[in-house]
Amino acid sequence: MPRGRYSLHDPHDRTHLGDEHFQCATGPSGWRYVSQITTPAGDHAGSVDLALDELGRPIRLELHAAGWRVRGAALDGVTWVRTDPTGEHAQEGNVAAHSFTGASPAFLIANSRLLRPSAGEQARRVRLVALTPPVLAPLTLxxxxxxxxTSAHETDSEPLIVHNYRVVEVDRGEQNPVHIAGDVVLSAPGIELEELESPPSTFS
Known part of the structure; x- marks a missing residue:
């Protein structure tokens, strides 16, 4: 069960935005990721709880940030409920999309599992609902x-297999590299793996 810490920063000016302390695990029915997010000063800033089925579809998502909360899942596309900090108003949403995305590295793992592109094949396109801090407002993209x-890196035990992806934001044409080993993001725009207590899990 990988456990560790990502640093989160502005992908343009490298400003440190905080840290995400995570643990994740694969299983016969899919994959689960949970994390606590802290500010640069170490204060609590939010949390992520994401569960995928064996095909990479989100069967449960719960995000917290700045008092906002979103719960969602793949249901008739993707469906979610977003609650304001007072807890008085809840807004439901549904979009004909495949999954979610956001600031957490969990979403990069999730969407790589959902799409599973192969080397040399045409890029695979996906419609996502983005939920980003601080207010987790939904945006379809x-x-x-x-x-x-795919590259192999020698370690003390066995080679670490790293998948190197190119992710393109279709509306903006922005291209970004994403490097993933098993169920851990090694690096991506705004994300760096700083600590890892055990090797990444491998998907069957």
Whole structure:
């Protein structure tokens, strides 16, 4: 069960935005990721709880940030309920999309599992609902994912297999590299793996 810490920063000016302390695990029915997010000063800033089925679809999502809460799942596309900090108003949403995305590295793992592009094939396109801090307001967007290559890195135990993806924001044409080993993001725009207590899990 991988457990560790990601640092989160502004992908443009490298301003440190906080840290995400996570643990995740694979299982016969899918994958689960939970994390606590802290500010640069160490104060609590939010949390992520994401569960996927064996096909990479989100069967349960719960996000907290700045008093806002979102619960969602893949249901008739994707469906969610967003609650304001006072808890008095809840807004439901539903979009013909495939999954969610956001600031957490969990979403990169989730969407790589959902799409599973192969090297040399045409980029796979996906429609996502983005939920980003601080208010977790939903925004529908399209991405394409392609597998650039796969590399093996020697370790003390066994080679670490790293999948190197190219992710393109379709509306803006922005291209970003994403490097994933098993169920851990090694690096991506705004994300760096700082600590890892055990090797990444591998998906069957």
């Amino acid at each position: 399209d991405q394409t994912w392609s597998l650039v290559d």
